[in-house]
Amino acid sequence: MDDGNLTVIVKIIEEKLGAEAQVFIASTDLLAAVKEELSWIDTHRKLSGQLKKFGLKSGRDSSGDKRGFSVTRTWVDEVRSRYMPRSPQEKLSEASEGMRNQ
Numbered sequence: 001m002d003d004g005n006l007t008v009i010v011k012i013i014e015e016k017l018g019a020e021a022q023v024f025i026a027s028t029d030l031l032a033a034v035k036e037e038l039s040w041i042d043t044h045r046k047l048s049g050q051l052k053k054f055g056l057k058s059g060r061d062s063s064g065d066k067r068g069f070s071v072t073r074t075w076v077d078e079v080r081s082r083y084m085p086r087s088p089q090e091k092l093s094e095a096s097e098g099m100r101n102q
Contacts, residue, residue: 026068
């Protein structure tokens with residue numbers, strides 16, 4: 001998955017996560033949202049395959065009725081820090097901070 005695709009998926013997940021530390025997102029809901037932006041991800045298998053690369057595996061909700069993903073804020077933060085490029089503005093801010101701390 002290229003950086004742009006991952007960025008789209010993580011943004012959608014963050015919107016669903018909101019201010020919560022953890023949330024269960026049904027596969028059907030996540031697929032519908034992702035498919036609007038990334039039309040090539042058009043099946044649950046493709047979505048699951050892409051997310052599995054980043055350590056997010058599908059499972060069942062607490063009632064056992066729905067299949068989906070249990071997403072945590074920690075997972076989002078780790079994916080952002082490991083796999084997603086920072087914007088040039090963020091890099092400049094960090095460089096400026098480093099200069100001030102010397």
